[in-house]
Amino acid sequence: MWRCTNGSMEMTDDEKIPERKEMDERYQWDLSPMYGDMNQVEREMDELSSEIPGLSSFRGTLKDAERIAEAIRTTDDMSRRLEKIFTYAHLMHDSDLRRQDFQMLHKKAVNLLTRFESESSFMVPEILQLPMDELRRLRDSKTLRFARVQMREIIRRKEHFLSPEEERLLAMADDALETPSRTFTMLNDADITLPRVKDEAGNEIELSHSRYGVLMRSRNRDVRKNAFSALYSFYGSHINTFASLLEGELRKRRFLSRARNYDSCLEASLDADEVTTDVYTSLISAVRSHLPSMYRYLDTRRRGLKIDKVHMYDIHAPLVPEFERKITYREAWRIVREALEPLGNEVASVLDKAESSGWIDVYENRGKRSGAYSSGCYDSPPYILLNYEGRLDDIFTLAHELGHSIHTYLANRNQPHITADYRIFVAEVASTVNENLLLSHLSDKWTSKDERAHLTEHHIDSFAGTVFRQTMFARFEKEVSEMVERDEPLTAEGLSGTYMELIREHFGPSVHADDEISMEWARIPHFYYNFYVYKYATGFSAASAITSAILGGDLDVDDYLGMLKAGGSEPPLELLRRVNIDLTEPSTLNRGLVLFDGLVNDLDGML
Template sequence: MENKVKLRSEIEDRFKWRVEDIFPSNEAFEEELAKLKEEAPVLLTHKNKIQEKAGLLAYLKDFEVYTRRLEKLYVYASMKSHEDTANNVQQVILSKVAQYAAEYSAMVSWFVPELLSLDDAIIEGYLADEELALYRFYIASIVKEKPHVLSKEKEELLATLSDSLNAPDDIFSIFTNADMTFQDVVDEAGEAHPMTEGSYSMYIQSKDRVLRKNAFLELFGTYGKFKNTLGQTLSSNMKTFNLKAKIRNYAGPIEASLSPNNIPVAVYDNSLETISEGVKSLHRYVDIKKKLLKLDEIHMYDLYVPIIDVPEEKIEFEDGVELALKGLAPLGEEYLEIFQAGIRDGWIDIYENKGKRSGAYSSGTYDTAPYILLNYHKDLRDVSTLVHEMGHSIHSYYSRKYQPYVYGDYTLFVAEVASTTNEKLLINYQIEAEKDPVKKLYLVNQELEQIRTTVFRQLMFAEFEKITHETIQAGTPMTGDDFNALWLDLNRKYFGEGIVLDEEIAIEWARIPHFYSDFYVYQYATGYAAASAFAEAILAEGKSAVDKYLGFLKSGGSNYPVETLKIAGVDMTSKAPLEATLRRFDHLLDLLEEYIG
């Protein structure tokens, strides 16, 4: 009965997160929520008073007090609900605080418009005032977007239209998740398998080539039938984003997406230029994969199949921690001590239990531990997940320890850097330490696939977004056929002439939900590139690079993300970080070729 999923009550307390450190009981939670509801409306009394310094300071201090209290309530309710999603008591508690959070958000929504309505002279005075020094960057980061904020009436109109403007995303989601269905697909033995978006990701990695080909043809053949509808949906989404960028006085859609975090458009353009210069490495990978899979010709449906299988060894959690500590040793004693303290002090909810939320995440607030939810199944990838989530949590730990509350969090642009740096250090250690050539090859291919899917693939997506948005911005409409033609061209560019470019792949753009979160995907690649640059420097330079890296972790949100990284030695406006990733990719290809002989 080893595989039976335990009830939560059957799991030892030492393997659970210590959520009782936030609130000892639901009763204590309810008491605090009632008090907050009673006391927080004081925030409304600051309206129309922030044109005076005393009024602004009073609001900012009260806002911090009540927001911190709300965050603790929300994190407690959320974590408790994830322990057992079938526990209705905890679901009700979460819905209570979620409902109040919406009310709270509405209660403080007056602040930014009112701050932006102040005369420039008042704002300049605030930015120069020593008594407001703590809030200088916070205020500056809000007011720098002033040229792109509309009048109160226009902002209200846009807000009113938000549901309608989000319609393309809603239509895409409903259509692809609820209405689109697939036929069963057969394997080489003639056995039928149910086909869904979820099962496709399994079939495309299958050693059974007939199954993966049939899954590929069924998935993209079905999408292809709706090319015109899905083309119109995506085109409408892009037109909406372009319209909002124009209304808000941005030079273009990419600037509209990057400007709020002060990320230069050059970061986006440099990424595309650098990857274009490095695509020959991906062509080389395709050629090597073809040889290792012993194929006469390699097709698009062969890209995801593992080139080697190794027996899955079970790694107990304590052994996984030991492996993680060895991999992260280059980060120094202090980092390892924090890692071990997190295990010891109840940061982590380790094992699966009946009803527990799936997956993994890092959570917590400024006033709690940086908690981690895991579902540890003793696989090697679970160790990678552990170091990934610990990367997030130790980033949060350092940010909250060294920054005041107002800068205690960090932006999405850098959110994956610390987690991925940990993963890079771990797999580098595993590859270097592994003596068995077959296991070593397995690890090498794992990292190659990470780079292929997180860097090359996401930047191909980013290039597609740039071309399509700029075409629409120039007034040229785009149809499903136009998207198809462009997608085929990009696949030819990225994968080279050595692969059979199956025409069905032309419709792949139609199943990418991230295209409805405009200019989001490039951040996967930039985060990975920054992590590659950090890992390379840490391994080559030791303490001096580690000190810079820890400085990055400690800086939280006290500066714009590109500046934060630059101070730590990683300049995302240059090509260097992505070039470090491509160097690593080439080194791993060399190891593969050595194996082939």
Template sequence: MKKKILSSLTAVAIATSVISTPGIPLNPVKVEAAQDALKPTYETRSEIPDEFKWKLDHIYETKAAWEADVKKVEQMANDFTAHQGKISKSQDSLVKALNSYSDLMRLTDKVYVYANMSFDVNSTNPDLQELADKAGNVLTLVSEKTSWFAPEVAAMQANKLEKYLKSDEMKPYAMFVGDIIREKEHTLSTELEKLLAQISPLSSNPEDVYGALMTNIKFPMIKDETGKDIQLSRSNFISYMESENRNVRKAAFEGFYSTMEKYQDTFAQTISGNVKAHNINANVRNYDSALEASLSANNVPVEVYDNLVKTVNDNLPLLHRYMELKKKLLEVDELHMYDIYTPIVDYQADYIPYSKAKEMVKNGLKPLGPEVQSIIDKSFNEGWVDVYSTPDKRSGAYQWGAYDTHPYMLLNYQGTLDDTYTIAHEVGHALQSHYTNAKQPYMTSNYPIFTAEVASTLNEALMFKEMYNNAKTKEEKLYLLNQYLENFRGTLFRQTQFAEFEKAIHDMDKAGESLNAEALKKLYRDINAKYYGKTMISDEEIAMEWARVPHFYYNFYVYQYATSFAASQALSKQVMEEGDVAVKRITENFLSAGSSDAPLEVLKAAGVDMSTAKPIEDAMKVFEQTLDEMEKLLEE
């Protein structure tokens, strides 16, 4: 996943909270338990060899250097108010303000990224907590001091702005100003924008409480495959859900969700507060819905969301068919939700050392050409990646960085095939950041998640094709086919399931209905039962799964995983069929585009039209063909 920060948003959305990275795997892949004896394990960060840690001194060599830039940001933010009331006087006045705004946001990115990345790998360090808190305070200050800017630009005469935008000096700001004009009816007065900026930290409170609660919940002890007592946790939950021993995965499933249920009312309060904040923001800004408000910030029509949900619903019989195959291969009388992650193909997947995983990624991405290979080498060898986990390191994975840094990738590598795919995924984000920063000016250097996740899942698709083409045995092919089907289930189907739930809870709150724990559990269980069909027993415990998903605090975020996955299937097909022609088109028109155009237009230039349901339908055909191939192999 790519992390996103405040200054990458348009000015009209500047009061929104920072989006943070998920803490659970998005596409769990079923593999045999890794060989524990081969796993490097570290209790503290100091134990990890430097070659496996990212080099944040590439950003700031010392804390004093960071503090100097913090003071500079504070001064720049205060100085920026000098432009207030003057930008409409002349083109030169507007350009000067835009230049100042760009410089301010560019440096804000840098200080914010450094502080939070430092904290993410050592979250029990109070000094780093203080650093992150200070960065957050600076971000709030910047929001306050720039809150007047969008309303004042929006208030300028349209014909004057259009004339200004034709000049060379305004070219770097054309999209930025264009977005302000596009969102003019949703931009409030200077006073209200300032007020929203001041109270914006409150909107992140539900997510903060949720994160603190999840960090402090202690899950029960369960017995592993050998009968040994082990501590169940957020980080090992999925690995035990993948166990071939049904008793182990059932114990993990029931232990995890029964514990979550003890806190159901608190979870309901946090998610309800989050939803209310979204709905209030949409109402204040004159949007028809929170969904429209969220998508409008990235210039994505609501129809894209609706097309996704409808098309996936139309194709649910394919997922039901896959569940029937799972039940048959697992040889169970009843298929339960705790069976969903377990391998259905008898294939030994050994622990993959990190060195081998890197080579697998490079081989999988060879179709993207030698230039990409050289960038990957650089990322692996020059301190871009933080590899191994410690108890106080943030879970999950992400790619982040600022315009004036190289991309960084956070991993929690455990040696599974899923971890290898995660490397390819984050490398996709890193490539997009690298190319965009090289080609785009700062103001169009960032890119929305809608396009970001296409780059990452494109890499995953190419990885699968390379591995499947080189598979030597029937068992290996079956294993890879199953893994690919699981990617579809975990991304295209599951993330759309999440998207449907997310829209429903916002609609419920808007209609005045209570988002209490029982209502949330019923809604989630009903949607889950619809997606998995009659073959699957929708266990009572699964009704609490909504509380495990941090994505629901990210304001209509998850649908983009599904749309991106569909788009990447189309682009990977073009790469394999067209070769260098497709690679050049994708690199120049997509990976290097940033936010220089609307995301739908960027993808259209790359070769896929997400304004229609066709990419989703085509992806469903790939899912069906993969399912056909697996069933055919099983019959041989």
């Protein structure tokens, strides 16, 4: 069981993951600002369901600015209400993936969203039947000024929209096409049963995703090795199922990209952010050219751990074994709040709201979705899911997710609903700026040799995990996607072989690539997010430059916050240029990679 002590959760003797009802409600999110209970959500769903058929009244009438404006306002209002329903449903669902009532609510929300998309799918193709000169005139008209961003996007992607009938079919298929992703989540989080293992104290504990991360940082190599083997025993016994799910996800993307006249799945995904494929491939090339720095770090790790070969379960072992600090959640909150003081009073007031208004679901419970995220809508707080364990990594995760929530909150408060939602390409900037500010703050506060070595190690691990590792993921996703585009069958053996080749290239000669790591692809949820992972690396590069400029006085905080407040009102690359970041320039990526080399030198000297 778990008990709450001064804002921290401590294990008691039986070492079980607690049920949600056993948790302290102070550390669970408060969803009441959206709806009082599930019955209220059901009533809202019924009301919206009865309104959706009325969208057909716009069919065949979208020929002038006034009628198009009315259609956009109507669908924007419905979309806003749907987002609120879906946000509530998925947060309830993620709090305990096993509960049938939460599953049912979530499925109803998904079905309602699919109906809305199907019934409104004729609108864009119908508008696009107008001559291009007329479309441009409508875009620039006073009547449609509020929807200028949407009209611009419709015109830009004209060749990728289909006929009204074809768009309706795609919208109707959307729910079915999400089956691989949903099934992966249920298998990986709700239905997963992992073996029991021993921790450093010799206690037998139930392994979970969250606890696995803790055990991989154990000072006891046998503990790490046994946890590593235990975790992958589960994935090994289900590897063909995971292969089939990933193949289904990739074939879905191939179908949609071909249906919309894109040359590749990668092009289709990046076009949504107005990013060209050369940004993606340039990142891969830049990281590959700096792999010798990664090899040097891993050899430093080998020497620091005093072992002949670094195994995959040694990658996160502490290099400063005598440094040990368990950080309560309340202490973590105080540290993060102090670290973000350079962002000013406006951000401080957002943090006050997050702390006092139940935005954050802090601790692990049985059935809860693993990992961490920020999620909300225009009419809800930007909620945060954590699985807090008291490690240094957990403080950085808190800062990271608060960055997303600050971004969402500022965009929602400064933009109308129609332009508040920012593109995914810029989503990882604010989160990583927060992490960098936290690192700078701790570097000033933690001054002993061990503390500084620990922070430097964390910075390197964060850099390696965000830039090198995520770029390796990006390569894997690109390569297996291209296999599907060539109509090659995907098998568990083929996926594992491709992944192992990348592991060996990215980790180099100092690392022994254990057989189990070839199955790691099976447990990565981001491979179901449609080429998302590269954005961690580009976001890290942009955020590093922004943080340096803020702390160095070269960037006004108001300009940075202005970029966040702009939401989705401008294309993502243009938003970044507001703060002097150009991710189409290779030098932006290379500056960060050169910094990594210097950090390795620093750590080598400290050890």
